[in-house]
Amino acid sequence: MYGLLSLSQQNYWVLNLVESAMNTFFNVIFRTSFTYCFVVLISVFSSYISASEIEKQFNLSEIADGNFLHTGVHVSIEDKRHDDIANIGFIIGENCVAVIDTGGSITIGTKLLESIRSKTDKPICYVINTHIHFDHILGNKAFNKEQPKFVGHYQLAEAVEQNKSFFLENYKNDLGLNPDENSIIGPDILVEKTIQLDLGERNLTLMPFPTSHSYNDLIVIDNITKTLWAGDLIFRQRIPSLTGSLKGWLKTMDDLSKLDVKKVIPGHGAVADTFMQAIEQQQKYFLMLLEETRNSIEKGAFINDAIETIDTGNSFNWLLHEQQHAGNVSKAYTELEWE
Numbered sequence: 001m002y003g004l005l006s007l008s009q010q011n012y013w014v015l016n017l018v019e020s021a022m023n024t025f026f027n028v029i030f031r032t033s034f035t036y037c038f039v040v041l042i043s044v045f046s047s048y049i050s051a052s053e054i055e056k057q058f059n060l061s062e063i064a065d066g067n068f069l070h071t072g073v074h075v076s077i078e079d080k081r082h083d084d085i086a087n088i089g090f091i092i093g094e095n096c097v098a099v100i101d102t103g104g105s106i107t108i109g110t111k112l113l114e115s116i117r118s119k120t121d122k123p124i125c126y127v128i129n130t131h132i133h134f135d136h137i138l139g140n141k142a143f144n145k146e147q148p149k150f151v152g153h154y155q156l157a158e159a160v161e162q163n164k165s166f167f168l169e170n171y172k173n174d175l176g177l178n179p180d181e182n183s184i185i186g187p188d189i190l191v192e193k194t195i196q197l198d199l200g201e202r203n204l205t206l207m208p209f210p211t212s213h214s215y216n217d218l219i220v221i222d223n224i225t226k227t228l229w230a231g232d233l234i235f236r237q238r239i240p241s242l243t244g245s246l247k248g249w250l251k252t253m254d255d256l257s258k259l260d261v262k263k264v265i266p267g268h269g270a271v272a273d274t275f276m277q278a279i280e281q282q283q284k285y286f287l288m289l290l291e292e293t294r295n296s297i298e299k300g301a302f303i304n305d306a307i308e309t310i311d312t313g314n315s316f317n318w319l320l321h322e323q324q325h326a327g328n329v330s331k332a333y334t335e336l337e338w339e
């Protein structure tokens with residue numbers, strides 16, 4: 001029967017065959033390129049999501065140009081989130097990045113490193129610790145592989161040595177698997193007087209202070225944006241913990257007030273837009289503590305009487321007043337009783 005097909009019928013079949021072959025060809029090309037575009041779009045979209053997810057999950061915000069802050073939570077040291085109570089962050093320059101405090105565990109340090117990598121591939125040239133306390137320094141180990149210079153107050157190296165066994169005893173679970181003394185990283189560069197660090201087109205000023213919150217407090221100023229990273233020299237919302245010297249801290253606050261800064265990042269609590277806003281609550285609290293403790297001592301009250309009478313009602317509305325205030329009165333009393 002096929003032999004009886006006319007020429008036009010044969011042409012029609014051939015044309016049909018060519019057409020269906022071309023259809024299949026374009027279909028394959030179209031589908032392949034569509035799939036490829038789809039995969040590219042999804043991967044671009046998911047990398048965008050993961051970068052912004054990291055930012056969101058780690059509570060990261062750019063509080064001034066190139067200054068990224070992770071805000072800590074206000075929980076007590078007994079809480080399971082105790083390793084995430086401090087404000088920590090990083091500053092990106094043209095050439096490299098400086099980290100300011102690394103959190104209270106290697107886990108928090110690692111999250112900070114991931115959040116840096118969601119923003120830039122530049123090397124991390126400095127990890128700066130504002131003082132010795134665990135919530136600012138135990139994440140250092142997470143940055144070791146980036147080979148930065150670790151920077152701190154001139155008394156920080158000694159403080160790290162003295163605190164290693166205390167940290168290993170009390171914060172063992174925050175120091176990774178099988179922690180030992182090498183899990184706690186101290187400074188390579190000790191800051192004895194005001195110095196500048198160059199991140200490329202961006203200079204940071206680092207300034208050490210005499211005993212205030214601790215005996216190794218250091219501040220960082222990003223000179224371009226005039227942003228002050230105050231470490232624990234400033235607390236907002238969360239009650240300050242007095243472990244250094246009340247009078248020393250008040251003097252340091254006076255010195256800080258003379259600096260030309262705009263934004264202020266406290267060691268704990270919300271960012272302030274002016275220096276006065278940043279220290280208002282803390283300064284009033286310390287002046288009250290100074291006056292009331294002096295009055296108690298003059299009246300011949302014992303330390304326990306002072307603890308039981310001075311501002312037990314939390315008139316400054318501090319968070320975690322219960323956990324810290326009595327300790328502050330006690331510290332103020334022992335400092336002021338020998339005046």
Ligand SMILES: [Zn+2]
Nearest residue numbers: 086135232267
């Ligand atoms: Zn702190």
